[in-house]
Amino acid sequence: MSVGDTTTVRQRAHRSVLTAALGDLRALLGERMSTGDSVLAQYGRDESWHRPQLPDAVVFPETTKDVSDICAICYRHEVPIIPYGVGSSVEGALIPVSGGVVVSLGRMNQVLSVDPGNFDCTVQPGLQRRALNEYLRDTGLTFTVDPGADASIGGMVATRASGTNAVRYGTMADVVRAMEVVLVDGTVIRTGTRAAKSAAGYDLGHLFIGSEGTLGIVTEITVRLFPIPETVVAMTCCFETLKQAVDASVEVMQASLPVARIELLDDLMIDAVNSYSKTAMPVVPHLFFELHGDPESVRRNAEAVEEMVKAAGGFSIEWSENREEQNRLWRARHDCAYACMAYRRPRKMLTTDVCVPIPALTDCILSASEDAKANDIVAPVLGHVGDGNFHMVLLIDPDDVDEIRRAEGVSRRLVERAIAAGGTCTGEHGVGLGKRDYLVLEHGSAAVETMRAIKRALDPKGLMNPGKILPESQIDTA
Amino acid sequence: MSVGDTTTVRQRAHRSVLTAALGDLRALLGERMSTGDSVLAQYGRDESWHRPQLPDAVVFPETTKDVSDICAICYRHEVPIIPYGVGSSVEGALIPVSGGVVVSLGRMNQVLSVDPGNFDCTVQPGLQRRALNEYLRDTGLTFTVDPGADASIGGMVATRASGTNAVRYGTMADVVRAMEVVLVDGTVIRTGTRAAKSAAGYDLGHLFIGSEGTLGIVTEITVRLFPIPETVVAMTCCFETLKQAVDASVEVMQASLPVARIELLDDLMIDAVNSYSKTAMPVVPHLFFELHGDPESVRRNAEAVEEMVKAAGGFSIEWSENREEQNRLWRARHDCAYACMAYRRPRKMLTTDVCVPIPALTDCILSASEDAKANDIVAPVLGHVGDGNFHMVLLIDPDDVDEIRRAEGVSRRLVERAIAAGGTCTGEHGVGLGKRDYLVLEHGSAAVETMRAIKRALDPKGLMNPGKILPESQIDTA
Numbered sequence: 001m002s003v004g005d006t007t008t009v010r011q012r013a014h015r016s017v018l019t020a021a022l023g024d025l026r027a028l029l030g031e032r033m034s035t036g037d038s039v040l041a042q043y044g045r046d047e048s049w050h051r052p053q054l055p056d057a058v059v060f061p062e063t064t065k066d067v068s069d070i071c072a073i074c075y076r077h078e079v080p081i082i083p084y085g086v087g088s089s090v091e092g093a094l095i096p097v098s099g100g101v102v103v104s105l106g107r108m109n110q111v112l113s114v115d116p117g118n119f120d121c122t123v124q125p126g127l128q129r130r131a132l133n134e135y136l137r138d139t140g141l142t143f144t145v146d147p148g149a150d151a152s153i154g155g156m157v158a159t160r161a162s163g164t165n166a167v168r169y170g171t172m173a174d175v176v177r178a179m180e181v182v183l184v185d186g187t188v189i190r191t192g193t194r195a196a197k198s199a200a201g202y203d204l205g206h207l208f209i210g211s212e213g214t215l216g217i218v219t220e221i222t223v224r225l226f227p228i229p230e231t232v233v234a235m236t237c238c239f240e241t242l243k244q245a246v247d248a249s250v251e252v253m254q255a256s257l258p259v260a261r262i263e264l265l266d267d268l269m270i271d272a273v274n275s276y277s278k279t280a281m282p283v284v285p286h287l288f289f290e291l292h293g294d295p296e297s298v299r300r301n302a303e304a305v306e307e308m309v310k311a312a313g314g315f316s317i318e319w320s321e322n323r324e325e326q327n328r329l330w331r332a333r334h335d336c337a338y339a340c341m342a343y344r345r346p347r348k349m350l351t352t353d354v355c356v357p358i359p360a361l362t363d364c365i366l367s368a369s370e371d372a373k374a375n376d377i378v379a380p381v382l383g384h385v386g387d388g389n390f391h392m393v394l395l396i397d398p399d400d401v402d403e404i405r406r407a408e409g410v411s412r413r414l415v416e417r418a419i420a421a422g423g424t425c426t427g428e429h430g431v432g433l434g435k436r437d438y439l440v441l442e443h444g445s446a447a448v449e450t451m452r453a454i455k456r457a458l459d460p461k462g463l464m465n466p467g468k469i470l471p472e473s474q475i476d477t478a
Numbered sequence: 479m480s481v482g483d484t485t486t487v488r489q490r491a492h493r494s495v496l497t498a499a500l501g502d503l504r505a506l507l508g509e510r511m512s513t514g515d516s517v518l519a520q521y522g523r524d525e526s527w528h529r530p531q532l533p534d535a536v537v538f539p540e541t542t543k544d545v546s547d548i549c550a551i552c553y554r555h556e557v558p559i560i561p562y563g564v565g566s567s568v569e570g571a572l573i574p575v576s577g578g579v580v581v582s583l584g585r586m587n588q589v590l591s592v593d594p595g596n597f598d599c600t601v602q603p604g605l606q607r608r609a610l611n612e613y614l615r616d617t618g619l620t621f622t623v624d625p626g627a628d629a630s631i632g633g634m635v636a637t638r639a640s641g642t643n644a645v646r647y648g649t650m651a652d653v654v655r656a657m658e659v660v661l662v663d664g665t666v667i668r669t670g671t672r673a674a675k676s677a678a679g680y681d682l683g684h685l686f687i688g689s690e691g692t693l694g695i696v697t698e699i700t701v702r703l704f705p706i707p708e709t710v711v712a713m714t715c716c717f718e719t720l721k722q723a724v725d726a727s728v729e730v731m732q733a734s735l736p737v738a739r740i741e742l743l744d745d746l747m748i749d750a751v752n753s754y755s756k757t758a759m760p761v762v763p764h765l766f767f768e769l770h771g772d773p774e775s776v777r778r779n780a781e782a783v784e785e786m787v788k789a790a791g792g793f794s795i796e797w798s799e800n801r802e803e804q805n806r807l808w809r810a811r812h813d814c815a816y817a818c819m820a821y822r823r824p825r826k827m828l829t830t831d832v833c834v835p836i837p838a839l840t841d842c843i844l845s846a847s848e849d850a851k852a853n854d855i856v857a858p859v860l861g862h863v864g865d866g867n868f869h870m871v872l873l874i875d876p877d878d879v880d881e882i883r884r885a886e887g888v889s890r891r892l893v894e895r896a897i898a899a900g901g902t903c904t905g906e907h908g909v910g911l912g913k914r915d916y917l918v919l920e921h922g923s924a925a926v927e928t929m930r931a932i933k934r935a936l937d938p939k940g941l942m943n944p945g946k947i948l949p950e951s952q953i954d955t956a
Contacts, residue, residue, distance in 0.1 A: 160675075160676075191921075191925065194835045195835060196866055197649050197651070197902075198638075199638040199902075200913065201909055201920075201948075202688070203681075206651075206684030209681065297772075356673055357673060358595055387674040388673055422673065424673045428675065429677060431679055435678065443667075444668055450661070451682065453936060455680075457932055458928065458932075469679055
């Protein structure tokens with residue numbers, strides 16, 4: 001029997017398994033399963049540069065029981081399961097590299113309860129963060145995690161998302177209190193409680209947060225909320241050089257000034273935003289600040305920030321206490337990803353996402369930016385610098401093999417420098433497909449083996465979102 | 479062969495295995511291993527009411543390599559390993575219920591590095607928290623987690639400790655950034671990085687935090703530090719009834735006033751503290767507040783707190799901005815455990831530790847206190863009420879079987895009410911021996927099975943601190 005024959009036999013076996021699984025799913029879900037070409041194409045891609053791939057089917061559960069039944073069927077037939085929120089991953093975390101069944105959680109998008117007295121609410125995973133905040137508006141509370149994209153809460157759990165104001169309010173790892181999770185065989189478990197803290201056994205919650213759908217499907221999430229601040233002051237500041245801007249942000253952080261957001265945009269990013277969002281900001285590096293609190297403290301702290309950034313070379317400092325004006329400003333900031341993809345000519349993003357100790361931030365940003373220039377890659381920089389986290393968005397043509405190779409080199413060297421400085425290859429986007437090769441470099445092979453042991457314990461057949469997070473074969477670079 | 483014979487054969491096999499293991503440990507450690515009676519007795523007990531049991535040996539490693547070699551030897555001979563900090567557990571987490579080798583980390587008590595620019599430091603697990611803060615004094619930074627006892631940092635990792643000011647600065651789950659951990663077979667892994675956040679793979683750090691030495695031994699810990707606040711205002715306030723005091727704390731929390739600590743002491747606890755610490759506080763329920771920040775904000779917020787607690791029935795309100803006076807006050811608070819054990823006549827503590835959603839706090843405390851009275855148990859109450867966490871300290875004579883039975887009843891009903899209200903059986907003390915029976919009630923059997931799967935994956939021979947956290951046999955009460 002030749003190799004070709006073997007493959008054909010395997011493919012046939014795979015196809016018959018799949019046919020049986022899809023039959024069972026059809027019986028369960030009826031019209032809430034699709035195998036239509038356009039649907040498969042829609043659920044086979046995300047916002048990253050990674051090549052889309054087609055799943056074998058997309059299912060649309062409406063209840064936890066649906067999700068549990070879907071998993072039980074896939075488990076029985078050994079078919080891959082890929083949970084899907086709104087597809088805003090920038091690391092290929094959603095791409096069905098081994099085919100299988102995409103579980104779209106878009107119909108599970110309800111707010112289940114709000115408890116203002118305990119500052120929390122419980123939602124379904126398909127709910128998007130803007131819709132949640134719209135829902136909460138009259139309660140005086142807000143869901144603070146803001147990764148830019150209007151992501152689903154379930155997707156934000158999956159990638160351990162954070163974003164612009166994590167420096168004050170924390171990341172998804174900090175705000176999730178409790179969850180309901182469906183395991184690969186359909187078993188439903190609960191993690192955490194609605195209490196502010198607990199020491200009751202292994203912390204399963206944090207294990208699922210950031211696991212990118214490789215350990216289970218989150219079907220309910222209780223998140224901590226914060227009061228909408230009485231006063232918000234936004235401040236923008238220009239700098240002549242990137243170094244001045246980053247140094248200023250480091251000084252503000254090291255002075256422990258209570259800022260809610262510090263965002264860095266370099267000159268390229270400002271140029272991209274100006275083009276996309278029809279703004280007219282000076283094309284120089286900027287810092288955007290936001291301070292939250294009572295009027296007196298906020299103004300006093302804003303003055304302290306202003307004094308510090310001026311001394312660091314900042315100019316054209318503008319304050320705003322007007323919420324609408326601030327929203328316009330942040331909307332431009334939130335459109336950065338789309339602004340990048342449209343910058344000069346349509347391209348895809350190879351996004352870097354390192355996060356480093358604050359003292360290493362300036363060197364890390366400057367060397368990355370210089371490396372991109374030296375390799376002729378257009379690469380705007382955007383940073384949640386209060387956390388030591390920044391993104392250099394390497395703009396590439398997915399069909400230009402040499403450009404991809406150069407961009408990957410820039411990205412790899414940036415990650416290597418970040419890890420050497422005590423940082424991480426990904427602050428908030430997750431590993432997906434794009435950062436798998438750095439996992440051993442960051443954690444060491446023994447820690448990655450420990451992760452693999454946990455994966456085997458919870459997903460022995462390797463069906464949950466296969467090909468993500470853990471590197472295929474392990475090479476000890478530690 | 480009778481059952482008795484089998485036991486004897488087993489015991490003999492056990493003894494020969496043990497002799498071989500101790501021989502290997504002696505060869506490795508020389509005088510840094512002890513099998514002397516007084517040492518075994520010292521390391522076989524903790525601060526709880528659980529009966530002490532003797533380990534077979536106590537070892538005193540000085541390096542990570544020592545710990546790794548010790549684990550490798552114990553793993554080879556299948557001998558239990560019990561990590562030990564300073565023995566301040568109040569849940570029996572340290573008691574060597576299956577014998578084995580206690581690994582005392584007391585000699586690994588160094589500060590390895592401090593990075594003020596990144597607000598963190600790296601320490602060995604045997605370092606105690608007061609010594610760390612003494613070391614940090616000149617840096618202007620402080621390690622904030624304060625469980626009362628002068629615990630070791632490693633022990634605080636093990637129990638996911640928190641304490642009085644977690645409401646502002648977080649628990650060990652929030653402040654630990656990175657760790658070095660020795661697994662059961664001696665493998666050394668690292669978790670986390672020195673960056674403020676990361677989305678790089680499974681969150682091994684949070685898995686070890688709170689695992690009570692059942693998954694590995696932590697040998698290095700990087701913790702986040704905070705600036706010592708410019709101004710600290712302490713405030714004490716008396717109430718006529720327990721209900722008024724708890725309601726006042728709930729109101730302050732729900733108004734989002736930025737307090738750093740809110741501690742509740744009921745009349746019995748005040749009486750115990752007065753006796754033990756030679757203070758003369760009125761024997762009524764008290765709230766102790768602390769506010770941290772710049773002088774203006776702190777005073778303004780302290781006035782808001784005062785106004786609110788007055789309206790809630792508070793009286794005899796006293797402020798202090800004097801650090802020495804505050805320290806004396808908090809020292810009395812920190813001596814609560816010892817004050818309880820000496821109250822009226824020497825007794826042991828059966829300590830409860832529930833943590834509930836804030837709206838459920840008043841009912842939970844009042845019903846617990848009434849239940850203790852109805853069962854004739856002396857049970858002072860102490861609460862980190864800002865987090866919804868409180869301790870009712872049931873004072874018992876360990877030789878009085880009926881008193882223990884009544885106290886366990888009070889404790890069990892309290893836990894059942896807390897879990898029904900969406901809370902947890904333990905906010906900060908951990909599960910140890912004392913809370914194992916509640917794990918299924920709190921998490922459901924499927925979640926406990928998931929914990930068990932993780933335990934098996936990381937400790938397949940079940941050698942790491944056996945008998946802790948996971949219940950022996952599983953009963954589905956979900």
